[in-house]
Amino acid sequence: MLWNTLLLALRSIRRNLLRSFLTVLGIVIGVAAVITMVTLGNGATRAVSDQISSMGSNLLLLRPGQRYGEGAPNFKNSDIEAIRNQITSAAAVAPSTNKTVTAVYQSRNWSTSVTGTNNDYFRAGNWELANGRTFTETEERAGRAVCVIGETVRENLFGRQKPVGSEIRIKQFACEVIGVLKAKGQSAMGSDQDDTVVMPLRTVQRRLTGSQDISRLNVSVREGASIDAVKQQLTLLLRERRNIGENENDDFRVLDTRQIAQTLTGTTKILTMLLGAVAAVSLLVGGIGIMNIMLVSVTERTREIGIRLAIGALEREVLLQFLIEAVVLSSLGGLIGIAIATGASIVAAGLMSVPYLFDPGINLLSFLFSAAIGVIFGYFPARRAASLNPIDALRHE
Amino acid sequence: MSNAAVNDDASAGPDALIRLTAITKTYGRGQAAFQALKGINLVVNSGDFVAIMGASGSGKSTAMNILGCLDTPTSGSYEFEGVRVERLTRNQRALLRRNYLGFVFQGFNLLARTTAMENVELPLIYRGEPAAARDAAARAALEQVGLLGWEHHTPSELSGGQQQRVAIARAIVTRPAVLLADEPTGNLDTRTSREIMELICSLNVDHGLTVLMVTHESDIAAHAKRTVHFLDGRVESDQRNGSAS
Numbered sequence: 001m002l003w004n005t006l007l008l009a010l011r012s013i014r015r016n017l018l019r020s021f022l023t024v025l026g027i028v029i030g031v032a033a034v035i036t037m038v039t040l041g042n043g044a045t046r047a048v049s050d051q052i053s054s055m056g057s058n059l060l061l062l063r064p065g066q067r068y069g070e071g072a073p074n075f076k077n078s079d080i081e082a083i084r085n086q087i088t089s090a091a092a093v094a095p096s097t098n099k100t101v102t103a104v105y106q107s108r109n110w111s112t113s114v115t116g117t118n119n120d121y122f123r124a125g126n127w128e129l130a131n132g133r134t135f136t137e138t139e140e141r142a143g144r145a146v147c148v149i150g151e152t153v154r155e156n157l158f159g160r161q162k163p164v165g166s167e168i169r170i171k172q173f174a175c176e177v178i179g180v181l182k183a184k185g186q187s188a189m190g191s192d193q194d195d196t197v198v199m200p201l202r203t204v205q206r207r208l209t210g211s212q213d214i215s216r217l218n219v220s221v222r223e224g225a226s227i228d229a230v231k232q233q234l235t236l237l238l239r240e241r242r243n244i245g246e247n248e249n250d251d252f253r254v255l256d257t258r259q260i261a262q263t264l265t266g267t268t269k270i271l272t273m274l275l276g277a278v279a280a281v282s283l284l285v286g287g288i289g290i291m292n293i294m295l296v297s298v299t300e301r302t303r304e305i306g307i308r309l310a311i312g313a314l315e316r317e318v319l320l321q322f323l324i325e326a327v328v329l330s331s332l333g334g335l336i337g338i339a340i341a342t343g344a345s346i347v348a349a350g351l352m353s354v355p356y357l358f359d360p361g362i363n364l365l366s367f368l369f370s371a372a373i374g375v376i377f378g379y380f381p382a383r384r385a386a387s388l389n390p391i392d393a394l395r396h397e
Numbered sequence: 398m399s400n401a402a403v404n405d406d407a408s409a410g411p412d413a414l415i416r417l418t419a420i421t422k423t424y425g426r427g428q429a430a431f432q433a434l435k436g437i438n439l440v441v442n443s444g445d446f447v448a449i450m451g452a453s454g455s456g457k458s459t460a461m462n463i464l465g466c467l468d469t470p471t472s473g474s475y476e477f478e479g480v481r482v483e484r485l486t487r488n489q490r491a492l493l494r495r496n497y498l499g500f501v502f503q504g505f506n507l508l509a510r511t512t513a514m515e516n517v518e519l520p521l522i523y524r525g526e527p528a529a530a531r532d533a534a535a536r537a538a539l540e541q542v543g544l545l546g547w548e549h550h551t552p553s554e555l556s557g558g559q560q561q562r563v564a565i566a567r568a569i570v571t572r573p574a575v576l577l578a579d580e581p582t583g584n585l586d587t588r589t590s591r592e593i594m595e596l597i598c599s600l601n602v603d604h605g606l607t608v609l610m611v612t613h614e615s616d617i618a619a620h621a622k623r624t625v626h627f628l629d630g631r632v633e634s635d636q637r638n639g640s641a642s
Contacts, residue, residue, distance in 0.1 A: 015510040311520045312495025391467040
């Protein structure tokens with residue numbers, strides 16, 4: 001009985017190619033959309049968390065002001081020493097003060113951002129050298145005109161020429177390139193981390209900003225030490241150094257990369273869910289399309305069921321045939337949808353430069369959902385028709 | 398007299414193929430109830446060819462649907478080869494249709510977009526016949542109705558007469574005991590009607606197939622061996638046709 005019914009079901013699919021095609025299409029589009037959206041969203045979440053870990057882990061970021069742009073005093077050179085001396089769990093204390101400048105080499109120029117800092121900056125930020133060396137103690141102390149450049153700057157200024165040992169001109173002074181950083185790519189915020197020129201703090205303060213201010217401090221925490229404890233110590237120390245009264249609020253922030261990671265991945269997760277929800281609507285629309293097709297053909301199908309019953313089909317044989325039809329069509333649609341989604345996700349992930357992550361859960365879920373839609377809308381109208389008296393089914397208008 | 402004729406046939410012996418006793422059929426209930434059949438008695442012996450006539454609304458089609466197990470009577474008894482049909486379950490009635498009955502409808506009722514061959518094969522598939530036997534039987538049935546060479550045409554590619562032939566082939570492919578034809582020529586022109594009636598007559602005469610046919614045209618009914626007239630849900634007359642017809 002099963003074999004014969006399978007034969008009847010396949011014949012029926014073949015006979016009604018257009019109807020079958022439209023049914024499958026509805027499922028294909030819905031399934032493909034949901035899987036692609038969610039897969040890309042997952043890839044983006046992963047990309048963001050990868051970029052955050054490239055900032056360096058166990059990192060505490062100190063910023064003046066409670067909010068971005070709030071007028072609060074910057075940090076001082078003496079703060080660096082104070083942190084180094086008093087907070088033993090701080091492995092590296094990297095100041096940074098930034099200035100946007102135009103760097104010139106021979107006939108080329110490139111607008112970039114100069115960061116004044118010390119050698120701790122490379123350690124805290126997980127930077128590695130592609131070429132050359134970092135600063136010597138003398139260079140840092142004396143504020144020599146030396147710099148380590150990022151890959152983007154190297155490419156734009158030097159092209160195929162050898163950068164280490166050459167001099168680039170920034171504002172009115174010449175600066176020797178002593179090292180080139182390995183490329184890191186985009187930051188979590190979307191800016192190009194390799195578009196940078198790193199100089200000793202003193203050099204920048206003297207020649208570019210003309211002040212002793214430090215706009216940021218990055219403190220990396222020793223392996224194994226409690227980040228929360230260090231955060232607390234830093235807060236207490238800075239409150240004291242900045243003369244903040246007991247009832248006053250902090251006029252600085254201490255962020256840790258873990259927190260930033262949580263915030264950002266939280267954001268991309270919400271976006272993924274949003275995309276998934278939009279795509280789920282398209283799956284629903286696909287389902288409604290299937291429902292339409294099934295309901296429009298219900299008259300013809302009811303008569304067909306009447307004919308089958310009249311020539312001696314059992315009710316359960318008719319139902320099994322319709323069930324098989326529905327299952328075959330919706331699983332076919334589901335499988336094609338998964339195939340398309342996989343292809344589209346791989347291509348789109350490549351274009352968006354996010355990793356492609358296969359998510360078995362969403363594949364299974366949307367497949368089951370599409371199968372359920374197909375079965376519900378294909379099978380239940382048939383069940384009603386097959387329970388009629390054969391003559392009523394035959395005469396269905 | 399009509400009553401005499403009814404009694405005559407009712408006493409046709411215990412081996413009657415079909416015996417309807419006091420069959421009624423009521424549609425709707427309460428105020429809106431409509432009694433389509435008001436107590437039908439009918440006996441059909443094997444090998445007979447009965448034309449059921451009557452105006453529309455006389456209950457002839459309702460009786461036909463009950464005879465064909467497509468519908469169930471409200472009361473009364475329907476014996477088919479001694480089996481009380483009204484006591485059968487839905488599935489048992491389906492098996493009765495599958496194994497003993499063949500249907501021909503006014504509107505042909507072929508599956509659309511399905512070749513003649515596959516339409517004729519359909520009852521055999523439900524009977525679980527193997528593919529080779531199915532194929533041979535369907536081809537033989539199509540040959541019997543004169544449609545050899547048209548096996549792979551779909552209903553939309555066939556004329557009305559050809560479609561009805563496919564329907565007849567589908568009805569006889571299972572070698573049923575009874576062929577039930579509901580206005581088989583209703584949608585056909587005169588010449589085609591005659592051809593279809595000749596085909597049905599030959600099935601009755603040459604192959605001994607019992608035929609029950611509903612029609613409202615007396616010249617079509619004249620092909621039958623016996624004519625039963627329905628009027629307002631009752632059998633009005635029941636007579637043997639003369640050899641002249």
